[in-house]
Amino acid sequence: MIFVDTNYFVRFLLHDNNQQYLTAKILFTEAAQRKIQLTTSLVVFFEVVWVLRSSYEKDKQALVDSLYKVLKLDFELEERNAVIESLNIFQEVNLSLEDCYNIVFSRRVGIKEFRTFDIKLGKEFKKIVGKKKS
Numbered sequence: 001m002i003f004v005d006t007n008y009f010v011r012f013l014l015h016d017n018n019q020q021y022l023t024a025k026i027l028f029t030e031a032a033q034r035k036i037q038l039t040t041s042l043v044v045f046f047e048v049v050w051v052l053r054s055s056y057e058k059d060k061q062a063l064v065d066s067l068y069k070v071l072k073l074d075f076e077l078e079e080r081n082a083v084i085e086s087l088n089i090f091q092e093v094n095l096s097l098e099d100c101y102n103i104v105f106s107r108r109v110g111i112k113e114f115r116t117f118d119i120k121l122g123k124e125f126k127k128i129v130g131k132k133k134s
Contacts (some may be wrong), residue, residue, distance in 0.1 A: 008024045010052070
């Protein structure tokens with residue numbers, strides 16, 4: 001099992017450094033061919049989001065498209081289904097992907113009450129999951 005860090009995903013998506021892009025592409029191709037097994041963490045996934053948003057100023061649709069492309073790659077990711085669910089919500093509402101993930105996480109573990117000072121987040125939680133207290 002090989003752990004894949006943030007920069008491999010970013011170089012693969014952006015293709016802005018040809019040598020690193022090709023190295024990442026070979027790695028992902030070998031995984032797709034079942035020659036090797038890859039894994040990464042939820043933290044890495046959210047780092048990819050942060051890098052694409054902050055350093056490369058990707059707009060929401062470009063960010064969503066890139067993240068779906070990452071999720072199509074062959075690697076293990078705990079919470080993959082929760083990430084996909086979060087990304088689906090992210091496309092529909094005006095919240096950060098992190099906030100969407102927190103809504104999905106809360107729903108999956110049976111949370112019925114969500115405490116936040118973020119009014120917009122609280123309203124979306126209430127719509128998607130249930131009651132909210134300020």
